[in-house]
Amino acid sequence: MIIFLKKGLPLSKEKEFRTFLAQRNVEVRPVEHEEQELLVVLGRCGELTRREIEKNASVEKTLDVDRPYRLASKSFRETPSVVSVKNGLKIGGKRIIIMAGPCSVETKEQIIETAKKVKDAGCQILRGGAFKPRTGPYDFQGLGKIGLHFLKEAGKRSGLAVITEILDVRDIELIDKYTDIFQVGTRNMQNYPLLRELGKVRKPVLLKRGMWATYKEFLLAAEYILLGGNKNVLLCERGIRTHVSETRFTLDLNIVPYLKHETHLPVIVDPSHGTGRANLVRAMSRAAIAAGADGLLIEAHVDPRKSLSDSDQAISIQELTKIVKEVQRVANAVDRS
Amino acid sequence: MIIFLKKGLPLSKEKEFRTFLAQRNVEVRPVEHEEQELLVVLGRCGELTRREIEKNASVEKTLDVDRPYRLASKSFRETPSVVSVKNGLKIGGKRIIIMAGPCSVETKEQIIETAKKVKDAGCQILRGGAFKPRTGPYDFQGLGKIGLHFLKEAGKRSGLAVITEILDVRDIELIDKYTDIFQVGTRNMQNYPLLRELGKVRKPVLLKRGMWATYKEFLLAAEYILLGGNKNVLLCERGIRTHVSETRFTLDLNIVPYLKHETHLPVIVDPSHGTGRANLVRAMSRAAIAAGADGLLIEAHVDPRKSLSDSDQAISIQELTKIVKEVQRVANAVDRS
Amino acid sequence: MIIFLKKGLPLSKEKEFRTFLAQRNVEVRPVEHEEQELLVVLGRCGELTRREIEKNASVEKTLDVDRPYRLASKSFRETPSVVSVKNGLKIGGKRIIIMAGPCSVETKEQIIETAKKVKDAGCQILRGGAFKPRTGPYDFQGLGKIGLHFLKEAGKRSGLAVITEILDVRDIELIDKYTDIFQVGTRNMQNYPLLRELGKVRKPVLLKRGMWATYKEFLLAAEYILLGGNKNVLLCERGIRTHVSETRFTLDLNIVPYLKHETHLPVIVDPSHGTGRANLVRAMSRAAIAAGADGLLIEAHVDPRKSLSDSDQAISIQELTKIVKEVQRVANAVDRS
């Protein structure tokens, strides 16, 4: 159950009400949601009935949620959330959004040239990693802070919004200065300290699904961020670990319509990691949009063979341009634009 | 390597040539392909070089294939195979084909009514199981022979072609009398005696991917049928076993563009088993076509709640009608019809 | 529920009772079990109560089973089943049984020499494939009937019982002449026609778990055989398909104690397929016995590098000898011998 407190309720009244609940063994978690205070009830209502809670003078209304995730559920919000990025750019509306760019920011020239071409191809957001989570400690780990700087510059010059990955909870303040969207990678989907801190910022957070995660676990990870008061969460399917050896991961598009039934949050699909093969990215981009996704996250490189990381899955700008066009046609066929 | 024998080569000459090969330790498997005899070379060319083989008077040409599957590979045939069903109905061409119907044939009335509605919804083929592979021996196992009879009748009255599953290698002759397409279920993908026998018939065989199979294993299973001389093989993705608990299986659409790069055989997708949830079938039907599939296999029931098997995933005729329309729009967006 | 009919009940009485049940909508499956007729009730008791059934003059007793599998469950039989092979050799008792031999019977000399050495190493049963289920049609498919002949000869000379795989439901009569135990491979775990036919024989059947199967599906597959009246079923864990790439399969030893809680049937473990690497077989053989397995099925070859199939996982006779000794010590540590 979720308790909506009356708008403008004085802090003293809220405190009093929470003491009252605590005395009746009703355990709650507070969350600020669109300038209103909510109390999420953990488990049962203690010694009180729902009616007794609703009658309380501090309460506007209550809401029953029959899912382990509350704020992420359709019961909490029926209409799709539309997440604002900047300059009027929105994710989750009728328009399909495409984020593209290299796995890693490699040089200033590379990222600035890429940004221009990604924009010309018809994309809205530039991706680029400065801190890279690499399987082995001897692999290229990203340019770090200077990479963030290059990325921001590329965004500014091209007019694109930018997204970059955060690995370390201690880097939030730093990265916040450079990015428009925080990306949480698959390996960090259940990095709870990181999720909690990202609940405190207000910029959008793109949360990638853990390659091992069930749908419920994915939504509960999003709930950690939402519970912190940050409602700008983007869910991103990026492939799961399966027995299939011919692709790097198995892109699980089933999750797209499932999430559309279960949550109001926008759904992004990453066909690059989800296949790990450049020659499958185009078809899976089309499929993702046909399945109902709100956007795509694609690894594209001005010279894929020279990519310092993930070169097997990076596509060329030429291929990206084709994808944008084909995706556009599929989007129209499913009443998107 | 594949050796194409000269067209019209006398049997005695062929025999002589094969003796010659055997003496040089070249092991081959013969296959009849579109009225021409081929010899598929196993492993290396023994003591001969490719040139020495090509120079032989019985040989038209040779073909190098760098895949473990030979006849299924793009190297063997570059252009897509188009499989003829009957009355001019073809699978693998520009037009998307939809096969729909109940999991099981339940009664004569049910299947005849269903056939009419499936046709009205815009589908081309009627599916219906008479012999059902059920996980438990106490579950409904299908009507058997009488079910086949009802199915054929429903096909005749509606003008739809029909497809039904074969479980038992001893039933080929029986089922051949009733069906237009043989369906091999996921559990039988590596039932080699069955595959070998289906290599001897000339009707189309829809081969479902084993829920555990890699792409290579799937194509090698198809190769068993092709090697028997039956070139009318339809590959069907129907979901794989993964850790995901919210869906019955994980529909692996990555395989669609992968197969389109690797093989000339038509690719069908079964979004009903691939999700196990009726409310995901529509979106995944659209996604399958957007990914490049040549057709769909959908479980639809005149009254889904009363379905004797797989009721969670069966959709209504009303929903099927919506799917056909939406799929049509997506098909157009990817230059299909 | 399972209904035990009175011993020696005349057929006419049984018929009468079954008509009575049918009229009250109680659906049953008959099975002969240790010279007694049982009726397994499908679903609910129709219009009757359990007491009304028990009071019937034809009924000895009834038994409630709260599992989808009935005859395989501990509720049906609490004490472990001991399966007799021949010459007093039993599986499922205190003594650990080891079955070893080559993946395929290759030549008469090979299998006869192997048999002698397998016996000397301390094993009780000789394995060897004559009909091989190979992933690709161009791989060595086994010697067929002549291989069965060699295997039987090797068994006779060494005094070992033999086990071989059956692939084709049409081969039961043939193989029955040569083998002491029928082996059903992982790919055929849900080959229901085959399971039904093996329910009609009385020789032991070693049923390998499908590499995709849940525990429930495995036990339901065994139930198909048991329901045919063949109570001599051996369950064999042989590894499942997972994302792990360093081993061929993931040996799931969790299933061993799980089965010991759920079923009375003996449990065999195949560490050769379950790892796919010769250098892991010894440790996993010890682990299987420590987990509670009743026996092992091991691929051993007189010259592993020359093995015509599965050469990566075949161990030498020398290694087999070590395994038998180490397994013996572990067996003693868990009160087995």
Added chain:
Amino acid sequence: MIIFLKKGLPLSKEKEFRTFLAQRNVEVRPVEHEEQELLVVLGRCGELTRREIEKNASVEKTLDVDRPYRLASKSFRETPSVVSVKNGLKIGGKRIIIMAGPCSVETKEQIIETAKKVKDAGCQILRGGAFKPRTGPYDFQGLGKIGLHFLKEAGKRSGLAVITEILDVRDIELIDKYTDIFQVGTRNMQNYPLLRELGKVRKPVLLKRGMWATYKEFLLAAEYILLGGNKNVLLCERGIRTHVSETRFTLDLNIVPYLKHETHLPVIVDPSHGTGRANLVRAMSRAAIAAGADGLLIEAHVDPRKSLSDSDQAISIQELTKIVKEVQRVANAVDRS
């Protein structure tokens, strides 16, 4: 390749040598190992040959390592590493070590009572979580700092060493004051900032395998810690995500002998998470030791049904006592104690 610098090499000489390498495009990572400086060469030797490097006056010797992990590999160190905990307690020697205790520290009394009983049962190390990584934000998240305090007190009174999980890279200093071993949970196996920081401490780190990880990825995660100079890494198998629904995870014991062939690091097995079912823990504890594990990590509770987290898999102290005894016997059977 790994370069061993001469012992006692002056810093100026080391600097000079590294400049020399850099000029020849040899990229290295330095690591201090048992009071000796090593340089791990990334990729190839640049413009130098191995001999040219070996001849350099600063170099003692070089070592070729043909694995992506270097310090974790057997090539680097052939003999098993023995990790010292405290008061002479060692992990990785002949003696099997058992760590047991509750999932979460719940109250002071609970953990002190548990510690006494865990010690009496014959275990050497007390486990207990103060910061819990919970799938949902509404679940009990652990007592935090006060829990650490209780745990340390329980360790002191019982004389047991203690192990607790670290979730947040910012908590290293805090937790270091209370624990004898840092535990990194499965969800953090690829939390690289955390691994890097744990490379700087000198206390043992028990690294749990990611439930999605391959063996290589697991060893590369360990390499991150080793490369920081902390050689006290314990590898812990705790079950992987598979399609099996009857157990919480699939304990992958194949990894135990695999790791014993690949690495010198001690291997611990967690049969509690690896099964998720209390009634399977005993058998899998025995199996783990038979497979070659150096120790066990077991969830035990003074009153399992009242456990605040993971109650399905917690065993009673009585069961723990049985396990210790049975494990002892198996240990003896495999020449351990």
